[in-house]
Amino acid sequence: MNHLFPILTALAYLVSFGLYIRFLGTGNKLTGRLGTLLLGLGLIVHYFALLERSRGLHTVPYHDLYGSMSLFGWLLALTYLGLELYHRQRSVGAFVLPFILVFFLAAHLAPADRLSPPAAHGVVFAFHVTLSILAYAAFALSFVLSLIFLGEERLLRSHKLGEVVWRLPPLELLDQMSRSSVLVGLISIAIGTTLGFVSVDRLPGQNSFYDPKYVITLLVLALYALYFRLAGTTAWRGARASRLCIFNFVIVVLSFTVVNLYLSHSHRYF
Amino acid sequence: MEIVLVGLNHRTAPVEVRERVSFTTEQAKRAAEELRARGILEETLVLSTCNRSEVYGVPPESSHECAPGLSTFLSEFHSVRPDILSVSLYHHYDREAVRHLFRVAAGLDSMLLGEAEILGQVREAYRFAHEHGATGPVLNRLFQGALEVGKRVRTETELGTRPMSVASAGVKLAERIFGKLSERKALVLGAGTISEQVVSHLRDRGIAQLQVMNRSWDRADVLAKEFGGKVIGWGEWDTALQSPDVVVSSVSAEEPVLRRDIVERAMAARGNRALFLMDLGVPRNIDPGVGELYNVYVYNTDDLSEIVQQNRNARESEIPLAQGIVDEHVAKFLSWQASVELVGLVDALRIKMREERASFIRARMEPMKHLTETDRAHVEKLMDEMLEKLLLGPAERLRGEKELRRKIQNVEALRDLFLSNREKP
Numbered sequence: 123m124n125h126l127f128p129i130l131t132a133l134a135y136l137v138s139f140g141l142y143i144r145f146l147g148t149g150n151k152l153t154g155r156l157g158t159l160l161l162g163l164g165l166i167v168h169y170f171a172l173l174e175r176s177r178g179l180h181t182v183p184y185h186d187l188y189g190s191m192s193l194f195g196w197l198l199a200l201t202y203l204g205l206e207l208y209h210r211q212r213s214v215g216a217f218v219l220p221f222i223l224v225f226f227l228a229a230h231l232a233p234a235d236r237l238s239p240p241a242a243h244g245v246v247f248a249f250h251v252t253l254s255i256l257a258y259a260a261f262a263l264s265f266v267l268s269l270i271f272l273g274e275e276r277l278l279r280s281h282k283l284g285e286v287v288w289r290l291p292p293l294e295l296l297d298q299m300s301r302s303s304v305l306v307g308l309i310s311i312a313i314g315t316t317l318g319f320v321s322v323d324r325l326p327g328q329n330s331f332y333d334p335k336y337v338i339t340l341l342v343l344a345l346y347a348l349y350f351r352l353a354g355t356t357a358w359r360g361a362r363a364s365r366l367c368i369f370n371f372v373i374v375v376l377s378f379t380v381v382n383l384y385l386s387h388s389h390r391y392f
Numbered sequence: 393m394e395i396v397l398v399g400l401n402h403r404t405a406p407v408e409v410r411e412r413v414s415f416t417t418e419q420a421k422r423a424a425e426e427l428r429a430r431g432i433l434e435e436t437l438v439l440s441t442c443n444r445s446e447v448y449g450v451p452p453e454s455s456h457e458c459a460p461g462l463s464t465f466l467s468e469f470h471s472v473r474p475d476i477l478s479v480s481l482y483h484h485y486d487r488e489a490v491r492h493l494f495r496v497a498a499g500l501d502s503m504l505l506g507e508a509e510i511l512g513q514v515r516e517a518y519r520f521a522h523e524h525g526a527t528g529p530v531l532n533r534l535f536q537g538a539l540e541v542g543k544r545v546r547t548e549t550e551l552g553t554r555p556m557s558v559a560s561a562g563v564k565l566a567e568r569i570f571g572k573l574s575e576r577k578a579l580v581l582g583a584g585t586i587s588e589q590v591v592s593h594l595r596d597r598g599i600a601q602l603q604v605m606n607r608s609w610d611r612a613d614v615l616a617k618e619f620g621g622k623v624i625g626w627g628e629w630d631t632a633l634q635s636p637d638v639v640v641s642s643v644s645a646e647e648p649v650l651r652r653d654i655v656e657r658a659m660a661a662r663g664n665r666a667l668f669l670m671d672l673g674v675p676r677n678i679d680p681g682v683g684e685l686y687n688v689y690v691y692n693t694d695d696l697s698e699i700v701q702q703n704r705n706a707r708e709s710e711i712p713l714a715q716g717i718v719d720e721h722v723a724k725f726l727s728w729q730a731s732v733e734l735v736g737l738v739d740a741l742r743i744k745m746r747e748e749r750a751s752f753i754r755a756r757m758e759p760m761k762h763l764t765e766t767d768r769a770h771v772e773k774l775m776d777e778m779l780e781k782l783l784l785g786p787a788e789r790l791r792g793e794k795e796l797r798r799k800i801q802n803v804e805a806l807r808d809l810f811l812s813n814r815e816k817p
Binding site for chain 1: 547550554568663687689702
């Protein structure tokens, strides 16, 4: 297999991370723009890395843990870039890039695939999986944003501003960004889950609706819908909503790991 | 092509002198016209702000020779006795004048280190002088360089980013919570000088709505009218605290004006929407317990003063970086200046050699009667080619090699060596 695309991807993300860190430290606008540019380049090369691998193995990227994690990293980068451009806020890049890098690099350490292939396949199923991973990526992003919110809020309340507070986004913007991200996740997971049920319904002779994954996915959907409601208008807005967002992501991680690998009989790495 | 600068600023002159030597735009125009009409300067630019009055110029002769004339002119123009003015004026020439202007544009020479306004003032002074034809190639290049320095220092360093007063620090902190203040509301308790300063900063940041509450309705009304706000009756806390995002308090009171129970009730009524309280009163106007409430941020004078001190230190630590940008652009400007001067010198040499060649050929060929017109033209052409060859190489090198231009420190000495006064460009 050709390693050019993965190496170029890692390099672009790494340089982008360095530039975002420098932007956070110095506030130099040019450095920030270069960070965004490198992230965009990384996304393009990462796409070709996924495409090349899928073609080589004659399968979809999420077929194994490697592809699933790599796709997660790509969708996280894509969601973040969209959010950065929409909210015109680059300071968060330094905190998101490590997650993208970790997922991209950790994918290479993933053990060889020992699980049986999923029963379902086809376009509907592909959309179900891709949208579900996109939802997880968006929730991961809101998790990072909530962590930054809580850190910045604590610094502001304790009057220990230091250097970094002046560069971080305002609290209300972080809150907005987190809600935007959750909205992307909610829409994706709602459509993705519906398509999942459609896929199951189409399977000949297998119409089981009792997979624990369904329960936890509906729980995740309900919890994030609750967060979206509370963070916007009620007395929970601010730090409490951010804590709820972090808690929700813990459930997502459980769904992504424990439930997928040990409890669900029809879900693998997504 | 020398540059001279004569001026005074907050370091060299007290405000009584500065205000007498300041220029209105009309005076700046008149001064520039007179300086050129009297032949003191060929290019002129007057930079006048509340902290400095400076005249930049390109004299027809040596810059050192024109400086006394400039001082006298300033003294006459503003009707200030020369002995009063002379102790306050500074004179800078060439490299030092360039360096001074670039430091000014960078905010390194300002009373408030890194202040942003000076760059706009330099830009405006240049635009005005340029529009009125007072500048020429040298000052155009010099001030374009200064504007570039100012812009670079502001984008590449942190010299001007941090708030340097308690009022501006408070407003900047509010922006850390709410972002842009253009859709936010503020309530000001008290109508004294401090309140006025904060309101001024809030208005500069585009605050959407302003309410003023003061024990004296009349004073509140004056402040509200000045800044386009409205007055609320003293003590109507439930109404007053319902809508604002930022509350600034600066009233004289022995006991806290905003008690915990008042703010707690207000927060419940506003659905815990974030509230930023700036307590600038001494003794404090806001009960310290208010800071423990959910989504309430309280900063008092000491907290804000500490931030200002941190910011001052942070700005000072940026000086070497800003100075590096200034030095880089000074070198760039001097290199350009040297290249223009040296190329001018080479051109003058070429003219002189052509003249010499003409008289030389006339004298030497007179006895050579056997030469035909074609032969004579051929010899003349050969000499022309040789002269061009001799001068073309050095001229090209001067245009292309910065290092060579740097080595040739004194163009004037070269002129003296090769050209008579009459022939100097």
